[in-house]
Amino acid sequence: MSRYSAWAVFKNGFSGQKNWDRQWRDPEPKKEYDVVIVGAGLHGLATAYYLAKNHGIKNIAVLEKGWLGGGNAGRNTTIVRSNYMMPGNRYFYEHSLKLWEELSHELNYNVMFSQRHHVSLFHSPAARDAAARRYNTMRLTDTDGELWDLDTLKKEIPHLNYNNARFPIIGAAVQRRAGSARHDAVAWGYARGADRQGVDIIQNCEVTGVTREDGKVTALETSRGRIGAKKVGFAVAGNTSRLWQMAGLGNLPIESHKLQAFVSEPLKPLLDHVVVYGVGGAHFYISQSDKGGMVFGGDLDWYKSYAQRGNLPVVQDVAECATAIMPCLGRVRLLRHWSGVMDMSMDGSAFICKTPIDNLYLNGGWNYGGFKASPGSGWYFADLIANDRPDPVIEHFDLGRFKRGVIIDERGAGPDPKLHG
Amino acid sequence: MIRINCPFCGERDHTEFSYGGDASIVYPELDASMEEWHDAIFMRENIRGMQSETWHHANGCRMWLVVERDTMTHEIQSVRPAHKGNAAVLSTTDTGGEQ
Ligand SMILES: Cc1cc2nc3c(=O)[nH]c(=O)nc-3n(C[C@H](O)[C@H](O)[C@H](O)COP(=O)(O)OP(=O)(O)OC[C@H]3O[C@@H](n4cnc5c(N)ncnc54)[C@H](O)[C@@H]3O)c2cc1C
Ligand SMILES: [Zn+2]
Numbered sequence A: 001m002s003r004y005s006a007w008a009v010f011k012n013g014f015s016g017q018k019n020w021d022r023q024w025r026d027p028e029p030k031k032e033y034d035v036v037i038v039g040a041g042l043h044g045l046a047t048a049y050y051l052a053k054n055h056g057i058k059n060i061a062v063l064e065k066g067w068l069g070g071g072n073a074g075r076n077t078t079i080v081r082s083n084y085m086m087p088g089n090r091y092f093y094e095h096s097l098k099l100w101e102e103l104s105h106e107l108n109y110n111v112m113f114s115q116r117h118h119v120s121l122f123h124s125p126a127a128r129d130a131a132a133r134r135y136n137t138m139r140l141t142d143t144d145g146e147l148w149d150l151d152t153l154k155k156e157i158p159h160l161n162y163n164n165a166r167f168p169i170i171g172a173a174v175q176r177r178a179g180s181a182r183h184d185a186v187a188w189g190y191a192r193g194a195d196r197q198g199v200d201i202i203q204n205c206e207v208t209g210v211t212r213e214d215g216k217v218t219a220l221e222t223s224r225g226r227i228g229a230k231k232v233g234f235a236v237a238g239n240t241s242r243l244w245q246m247a248g249l250g251n252l253p254i255e256s257h258k259l260q261a262f263v264s265e266p267l268k269p270l271l272d273h274v275v276v277y278g279v280g281g282a283h284f285y286i287s288q289s290d291k292g293g294m295v296f297g298g299d300l301d302w303y304k305s306y307a308q309r310g311n312l313p314v315v316q317d318v319a320e321c322a323t324a325i326m327p328c329l330g331r332v333r334l335l336r337h338w339s340g341v342m343d344m345s346m347d348g349s350a351f352i353c354k355t356p357i358d359n360l361y362l363n364g365g366w367n368y369g370g371f372k373a374s375p376g377s378g379w380y381f382a383d384l385i386a387n388d389r390p391d392p393v394i395e396h397f398d399l400g401r402f403k404r405g406v407i408i409d410e411r412g413a414g415p416d417p418k419l420h421g
Numbered sequence B: 001m002i003r004i005n006c007p008f009c010g011e012r013d014h015t016e017f018s019y020g021g022d023a024s025i026v027y028p029e030l031d032a033s034m035e036e037w038h039d040a041i042f043m044r045e046n047i048r049g050m051q052s053e054t055w056h057h058a059n060g061c062r063m064w065l066v067v068e069r070d071t072m073t074h075e076i077q078s079v080r081p082a083h084k085g086n087a088a089v090l091s092t093t094d095t096g097g098e099q
Helices: A006-013 A042-055 A087-107 A125-140 A150-156 A183-196 A237-246 A312-325 A367-387 B034-042 B084-089
Strands: A032-038 A060-063 A118-122 A146-149 A171-175 A200-202 A207-213 A216-222 A225-234 A254-266 A274-277 A284-288 A293-297 A300-304 A334-345 A351-354 A360-364 B003-006 B010-013 B018-022 B050-056 B064-070 B076-081
Touching: A032 A042, A032 A216, A042 A060, A042 A183, A042 A360, A042 A367, A060 A225, A087 A183, A087 A367, A118 A125, A118 A150, A125 A146, A125 A171, A146 A150, A150 A171, A183 A200, A183 A367, A207 A237, A225 A237, A225 A367, A237 A254, A237 A334, A237 A360, A254 A312, A274 A312, A284 A312, A293 A312, A300 A312, A300 A334, A300 B018, A300 B050, A312 A334, A334 A367, A351 A367, A360 A367, B003 B064, B003 B076, B076 B084
Parallel strands: A032 A060, A032 A225, A060 A200, A118 A274, A225 A360
Antiparallel strands: A118 A171, A146 A171, A207 A216, A216 A225, A254 A293, A254 A300, A254 A334, A274 A284, A284 A293, A351 A360, B003 B010, B018 B050, B050 B064, B064 B076
8 A cells, every 4th residue: 555645646646646545445354353443433443553553463353333433533623632630641641642743644644733722711810720730730741831811812812702701811721732633534544554554444343242251252243243352442432331231241430421513614714723711611612624614612412312413502502602702703604513422431531441351451431532532542552452451651541440539530520421521 | 402391390491401310320328338339429321222310400490300211312201200209299290209
């Protein structure tokens, strides 16, 4: 399979750009694999990529019930940042951000990672103090972070509502290295990179059962027949509980909730940064895509759901937030909105861990935050599967943390999944 | 919009209510084992399909309700007061449910 380059574009120009190779094969499932990953979202694909790349395991399949990247991978608002404070999260997200910084080169695929700054507005001295504490804590371990006063903010982003906002803006906490990326390209880049190393990505292949013998998983029942596996990893985002129950493992500290995202008609360049607004119950984040659409989102739909379909009250909430913070958007038309089903965990943090079954591994509980996490998640999940022990960076992402009383509750919201994010 | 038929107020938009969560969770005795409390606080079945869940009519009568709702289609099968005693005092016709 050929490398992508300016030269390749030029050369293919002679044949009307019609002779490019397929980006990945469409293989028939083999009888057995050394590692089977369930779910071809970002986490599953990245895991397969790093298993092959970092650990030399090549006999791998990724099973996907729909098409690759059709789940949350292709539904998120693409914000990438590492402004986490809790010890269990901080090193992990910073490592992930470092991987993002090299990802287009690593994958030979333009993931359009744009470090356009993540600008989190604050509206009271107390919120500024909390942000100062968070960003100073990050800086202790070399994550960048700074505070902008009102003058700086006005200069950088002139068209926020500085005049008569219900909650006056007084400044912002900023991570310059944060930004956004093209979500589809990340899924496709990892898929192509994994496929090139021999990984079989098997689409339209729903896992419907987990066969266990002598305490181990031996095979997965799928809509394309039984597929044997020496090791199995789950990376199915909002469907983790279902797979967990197929394996006969009972309950999890997870509820499935849906989150919506929105895109407007394309506009001329308007917003250079990712802007986040959260005060008095409002929660809103917005950026502008390279095609010009304003991409934004807010809270989840407030009740548990597996429907990949959003409700209308949240459309109204989000529209109110948009016009509250950027009144200039008032007459912009909404083009599309959609929703994805996510694992909301009991403390808002993730799981990359071993399970009660020896050769079964879990990756899930990503809440709203799994897009930014995907390179790091694939990296450490591959390491866990290959070496059968967690790296110290992900030691806290296990299921036992609730029993130990060391939950990683970044928001301090308590054991109510819908309140995390 | 989901419409919830409150036994006290009639059919209302779900935005009048706040979502409680899985109604099958019963808290153990105060001196129960750590294991039992852990499971009640943190562990969920997370059903895809018909689930029994609590809703609070926060912007209405302020009563807690038990609603059977499909978590895939959002279809509602039944709604009843969560506290039989309160319902009896308010003398609604439907006084089913747990105390
Ligand atoms: C609207 C929205 C906005 C978001 N915004 C952000 C953001 O700005 N920044 C951020 O960091 N994160 C964001 N997230 C979160 C992020 O998208 C997810 O955490 C992340 O994509 C989840 O990992 P994934 O890509 O592997 O999931 P998915 O892409 O959902 O992959 C899981 C795959 O498993 C498959 N699967 C499920 N069951 C089975 C089965 N039985 N057999 C076979 N396959 C199965 C699914 O079809 C799916 O393709 C957002 C999420 C949503 C919904
Ligand atoms: Zn009522």
